[in-house]
Amino acid sequence: MSNLILLFCFLSLFFISSTTSSINTTHKCSLQQTLDLLHFKHSINNTLFEYDSECKNWLGSRYNQIMLNWNTGTDCCEWNGVTCDDSTGDVIGLDMSCGMLQGTIHPNTTLFHLPRLQRLNLAYNNFTDSQFPPAIGRLSNSLTHLNISSCEFTGQVPTTISHLHKLVSLDLSSNGDDFNLEPHVFINLLQNLTVVKELSLTYVNISAVLPSNLSISSALKLLNLGWTGLQGNLPRNIFILQSLETLDLSYNSFTGHIPSEVSLLPNLVSLDLSGNGIDLAPHIFSSLLINSNFLRDLYLSDVNIGIVLPTYLNISSSIRSLHLRETRLQVKLPDNILDLKYLEYLDLSRNNNLSGPFPKVNTSTSIPLRMLDLSGCGLNGSLPKSLGNLRYLESLYLSDNKLSGTLPFSLFTLPSLKYLFLDKNQLTGQINVLDNSPHLQTFQRLTNLTSLDLSYNNFRGDWELDALLSSLTNLHYLTLSHSGISVTTSNANHYVYPGLHVLGLASCSLKLFPMSIRTMTNLLLLDLSNNDIQGHMPDWIGEIGGNQLFVLDLSNNSINGTIPNVFGNWSILWAFILNGNQLEGKVPTSLYKCKNLRIIDMGNNQLSDIFPSWLGDLPKLHTLVLRSNNFHGGIVTSSKVKFPFPSLRVLDLSHNGFVGQLPAKYFQKFSAMKNVVEKNTKPTYMSLGTLYYYSITIVMKGVDRYFSRLSVQYTIVDLSNNKFKGDIPNIIGNLNSLKVLNLSHNSLTGQIPHAFGNISEIESLDLSWNQLTGEIPQSLADLTFLEILNLSQNHLMGHIPQGKQFNTFDNYSFGGNSKLCGLPLTKKCGEHLHELQLEGDGDEEESGFTWKVVVMGYGCGTLLGMVLGYIMLSTGRPKWFSAIADVANHMILNMQNKRR
Numbered sequence: 001m002s003n004l005i006l007l008f009c010f011l012s013l014f015f016i017s018s019t020t021s022s023i024n025t026t027h028k029c030s031l032q033q034t035l036d037l038l039h040f041k042h043s044i045n046n047t048l049f050e051y052d053s054e055c056k057n058w059l060g061s062r063y064n065q066i067m068l069n070w071n072t073g074t075d076c077c078e079w080n081g082v083t084c085d086d087s088t089g090d091v092i093g094l095d096m097s098c099g100m101l102q103g104t105i106h107p108n109t110t111l112f113h114l115p116r117l118q119r120l121n122l123a124y125n126n127f128t129d130s131q132f133p134p135a136i137g138r139l140s141n142s143l144t145h146l147n148i149s150s151c152e153f154t155g156q157v158p159t160t161i162s163h164l165h166k167l168v169s170l171d172l173s174s175n176g177d178d179f180n181l182e183p184h185v186f187i188n189l190l191q192n193l194t195v196v197k198e199l200s201l202t203y204v205n206i207s208a209v210l211p212s213n214l215s216i217s218s219a220l221k222l223l224n225l226g227w228t229g230l231q232g233n234l235p236r237n238i239f240i241l242q243s244l245e246t247l248d249l250s251y252n253s254f255t256g257h258i259p260s261e262v263s264l265l266p267n268l269v270s271l272d273l274s275g276n277g278i279d280l281a282p283h284i285f286s287s288l289l290i291n292s293n294f295l296r297d298l299y300l301s302d303v304n305i306g307i308v309l310p311t312y313l314n315i316s317s318s319i320r321s322l323h324l325r326e327t328r329l330q331v332k333l334p335d336n337i338l339d340l341k342y343l344e345y346l347d348l349s350r351n352n353n354l355s356g357p358f359p360k361v362n363t364s365t366s367i368p369l370r371m372l373d374l375s376g377c378g379l380n381g382s383l384p385k386s387l388g389n390l391r392y393l394e395s396l397y398l399s400d401n402k403l404s405g406t407l408p409f410s411l412f413t414l415p416s417l418k419y420l421f422l423d424k425n426q427l428t429g430q431i432n433v434l435d436n437s438p439h440l441q442t443f444q445r446l447t448n449l450t451s452l453d454l455s456y457n458n459f460r461g462d463w464e465l466d467a468l469l470s471s472l473t474n475l476h477y478l479t480l481s482h483s484g485i486s487v488t489t490s491n492a493n494h495y496v497y498p499g500l501h502v503l504g505l506a507s508c509s510l511k512l513f514p515m516s517i518r519t520m521t522n523l524l525l526l527d528l529s530n531n532d533i534q535g536h537m538p539d540w541i542g543e544i545g546g547n548q549l550f551v552l553d554l555s556n557n558s559i560n561g562t563i564p565n566v567f568g569n570w571s572i573l574w575a576f577i578l579n580g581n582q583l584e585g586k587v588p589t590s591l592y593k594c595k596n597l598r599i600i601d602m603g604n605n606q607l608s609d610i611f612p613s614w615l616g617d618l619p620k621l622h623t624l625v626l627r628s629n630n631f632h633g634g635i636v637t638s639s640k641v642k643f644p645f646p647s648l649r650v651l652d653l654s655h656n657g658f659v660g661q662l663p664a665k666y667f668q669k670f671s672a673m674k675n676v677v678e679k680n681t682k683p684t685y686m687s688l689g690t691l692y693y694y695s696i697t698i699v700m701k702g703v704d705r706y707f708s709r710l711s712v713q714y715t716i717v718d719l720s721n722n723k724f725k726g727d728i729p730n731i732i733g734n735l736n737s738l739k740v741l742n743l744s745h746n747s748l749t750g751q752i753p754h755a756f757g758n759i760s761e762i763e764s765l766d767l768s769w770n771q772l773t774g775e776i777p778q779s780l781a782d783l784t785f786l787e788i789l790n791l792s793q794n795h796l797m798g799h800i801p802q803g804k805q806f807n808t809f810d811n812y813s814f815g816g817n818s819k820l821c822g823l824p825l826t827k828k829c830g831e832h833l834h835e836l837q838l839e840g841d842g843d844e845e846e847s848g849f850t851w852k853v854v855v856m857g858y859g860c861g862t863l864l865g866m867v868l869g870y871i872m873l874s875t876g877r878p879k880w881f882s883a884i885a886d887v888a889n890h891m892i893l894n895m896q897n898k899r900r
């Protein structure tokens with residue numbers, strides 16, 4: 001900091017001496033204000049950088065170096081972005097938005113020295129790591145407009161912000177993630193800014209419960225408080241502001257009811273209350289739709305309305321966008337829902353209590369609809385021909401319905417269609433895309449398409465991949481996985497748009513590696529799983545993928561040969577999934593450089609290698625599956641790394657030829673399996689947004705169980721079916737977040753460590769088919785979540801612990817141990833039997849519940865959570881998930897809009 005001040009002083013001296021002599025005295029701008037602006041200029045970089053797409057759209061140009069003409073030769077009033085008072089020559093306005101400013105704002109920045117400054121706009125610049133200076137308070141007697149939106153400021157909003165009592169417009173939105181406004185400063189701000197008309201704080205972290213008697217300027221026209229972490233009931237005072245035109249309270253943690261006054265705001269144009277756990281009474285919803293004469297944009301997604309919609313919906317004709325995602329609408333969509341004069345955007349998705357056919361399309365008038373999202377709306381029947389009348393449609397989302405029948409030809413005549421999502425339906429019919437076909441037909445006509453998802457349907461047809469890709473040259477996203485369509489590739493040299501981000505061709509009967517993927521340098525997901533791809537993996541495989549997270553799934557094919565050792569530059573690789581092929585040889589050592597790897601799954605191949613301990617260096621590796629291969633040798637920790645596998649949560653080395661002691665050293669280090677505090681509310685999966693889910697097979701009760709999604713929180717260690725021997729190390733007891741532990745079918749000896757009682761989260765424990773001796777530790781009875789226990793086929797002896805969790809297990813858990821006795825085995829334990837039984841019964845009576853209930857409520861719940869998760873997601877998806885999923889989709893589909 002002192003260096004900065006020195007530099008600042010030095011610059012000051014330098015510019016004063018070098019500029020005063022050359023200042024043109026006939027300029028309107030005063031010498032002092034010219035110097036103040038020049039100081040600012042020289043304290044900040046005004047270099048070319050690739051800036052926000054908002055700026056590009058707005059300026060229509062890439063570059064706007066705002067301070068380029070700031071020099072002493074011209075009057076400062078003539079400089080870009082500077083406005084002066086005509087009579088006094090004082091600088092009264094500075095608009096440097098999208099000005100390509102970059103650097104740190106000095107706490108004493110001379111900008112705040114301009115005595116008459118009224119309007120200051122710094123929006124869309126990059127002041128990363130700067131705090132917004134408290135010195136802004138110096139401008140309290142002049143400043144009326146302040147805009148520092150999207151400037152990457154961090155830290156606290158200074159308390160002096162509430163001194164700016166003349167403010168008419170204040171925009172602090174969209175800065176750094178940790179740009180905070182303390183609750184009391186926020187309340188003071190609202191109180192002191194008595195004439196403010198526009199207040200935008202979107203993405204500023206406030207995290208306060210607002211008082212019900214909030215004092216707030218009645219002049220407010222615009223109030224943006226979305227994504228600010230606000231909580232508690234919605235303050236009624238907001239809904240009585242008669243001047244309000246725009247109100248955004250979205251994505252907070254508000255609860256309770258939306259006040260009835262919402263439907264009486266006479267000037268309301270845009271209302272966004274989505275993403276809160278709030279209720280809206282059906283009659284208020286109805287009057288909002290009818291009464292609000294100027295209402296154009298209504299966002300109520302995730303608001304609980306729970307209404308049976310009338311057949312004919314009475315709705316203000318001014319409506320342009322209507323977003324009612326997941327609002328628990330019931331029964332059927334109104335007949336006139338697509339017949340609104342100005343409606344351009346309609347989102348009714350994820351109202352899965354709806355059903356019925358696709359709504360009527362008026363064929364006699366032109367409908368301005370551009371976006372229609374009816375995914376997850378229980379739609380059935382077929383798509384109508386009249387769909388072709390939606391001439392302006394750019395986005396059509398119909399995923400996750402029960403639509404059947406064939407696609408109407410009119411669909412392929414929609415000229416503007418860019419996003420087409422028909423996945424997860426029961427659509428049928430033959431659709432062909434053949435090479436050299438004389439007439440362009442079906443999807444090939446939709447040359448503007450950027451995203452096409454037909455996955456999970458019952459189509460038929462053979463598609464030549466290169467022919468399709470060479471006609472749809474704008475595609476970013478193509479998934480035909482499980483659509484019924486067979487994909488062939490002639491590997492002819494066609495042009496392929498290199499911008500493809502997502503290619504999903506799972507279960508498409510592919511027989512060859514498509515050569516065209518080699519040119520796809522921006523891939524984020526390549527899913528070629530469940531095909532019949534034969535032959536070797538191409539040695540250019542390491543060239544594909546772009547600069548995002550990248551997932552490669554080649555599982556369940558017939559790929560043979562060795563894995564080429566070509567992954568040196570794949571720092572972007574996120575998941576590398578080769579399960580279920582015929583690969584031989586070693587784990588390619590070049591994976592060592594893929595520092596972003598989260599998942600390595602090479603299970604069910606014929607790899608022959610020692611344990612690749614060097615993978616322990618990958619800091620983010622979450623899942624390592626090497627099951628059913630020919631791995632051999634002992635598992636030794638590589639000496640190089642101090643804390644190997646710091647993020648590992650799933651380790652499956654089963655069905656190999658590993659020998660020696662269990663790797664106690666690793667168990668000591670696996671930090672991601674210890675003391676993991678979880679919030680039960682967040683089922684996060686190993687996935688790319690909602691686009692791709694990593695699935696896994698886990699052995700339970702000796703049976704393979706397939707989980708279509710893997711929860712990030714789940715921890716699994718499976719070392720079964722190897723040749724491990726020696727004692728089970730006590731240290732496993734430290735992995736207290738472990739859920740599944742399988743050490744069965746080895747040659748382990750010694751006792752079951754008492755410390756197993758510390759693995760408090762464990763749900764499945766399998767130690768069967770070893771040579772374990774001694775008694776079963778009583779501590780195991782305290783494992784409340786233990787649902788599956790298998791200790792059979794050992795040499796255990798003595799009493800089976802009784803009571804608590806152990807009352808839920810049957811003989812399956814203990815068989816094949818000739819010296820074990822007590823329930824549930826029929827072999828009794830002589831004189832102790834009576835005593836033990838009494839103890840067991842007594843326990844249950846005292847606490848008044850049976851452990852079956854506990855197991856059903858918790859154990860199964862967690863274990864099956866991974867599977868049930870899917871059902872939950874499509875029924876009662878919590879709002880944070882929708883938000884994350886949407887954001888993820890948004891990121892993928894709109895790569896060009898990098899910032900929010």
Ligand SMILES: *[C@@H]1O[C@H](CO)[C@@H](O)[C@H](O)[C@H]1NC(C)=O
Pocket residue numbers: 024025026027074075
């Ligand atoms: C001073 O500025 C005025 C107006 O900008 C200009 O006409 C004049 O030539 C300038 N004089 C000098 C000495 O630069």
Ligand SMILES: *[C@@H]1O[C@H](CO)[C@@H](O)[C@H](O)[C@H]1NC(C)=O
Pocket residue numbers: 042043044045102103104
């Ligand atoms: C300007 O940018 C250069 C190079 O990025 C950096 O070294 C310098 O510190 C920056 N100056 C200021 C004032 O931020």
Ligand SMILES: *[C@@H]1O[C@H](CO)[C@@H](O)[C@H](O)[C@H]1NC(C)=O
Pocket residue numbers: 005107108
């Ligand atoms: C800011 O400037 C004032 C006088 O202009 C001075 O007193 C103060 O120390 C300066 N603060 C910093 C942090 O440079």
Ligand SMILES: *[C@@H]1O[C@H](CO)[C@@H](O)[C@H](O)[C@H]1NC(C)=O
Pocket residue numbers: 102103126127128152
């Ligand atoms: C802002 O600048 C910092 C370095 O000064 C850079 O790391 C960051 O990527 C920039 N952010 C944007 C959005 O350009």
Ligand SMILES: *[C@@H]1O[C@H](CO)[C@@H](O)[C@H](O)[C@H]1NC(C)=O
Pocket residue numbers: 140162163164165188192
């Ligand atoms: C309100 O504004 C006045 C005038 O700038 C100022 O003196 C006062 O401290 C402000 N109050 C708060 C609570 O910020």
Ligand SMILES: *[C@@H]1O[C@H](CO)[C@@H](O)[C@H](O)[C@H]1NC(C)=O
Pocket residue numbers: 097121123124147149169170171198199200
């Ligand atoms: C802040 O400036 C940006 C860029 O000029 C503009 O888009 C935004 O609307 C402004 N905010 C307010 C509240 O006027």
Ligand SMILES: *[C@@H]1O[C@H](CO)[C@@H](O)[C@H](O)[C@H]1NC(C)=O
Pocket residue numbers: 414415416445447448
């Ligand atoms: C693609 O969209 C543009 C407008 O975005 C339109 O002008 C053009 O006609 C469309 N192309 C086709 C083949 O319909």
Ligand SMILES: *[C@@H]1O[C@H](CO)[C@@H](O)[C@H](O)[C@H]1NC(C)=O
Pocket residue numbers: 534535536560561
């Ligand atoms: C790999 O598969 C191909 C095609 O099935 C076969 O021709 C070839 O012999 C196989 N190579 C090896 C090493 O198994």
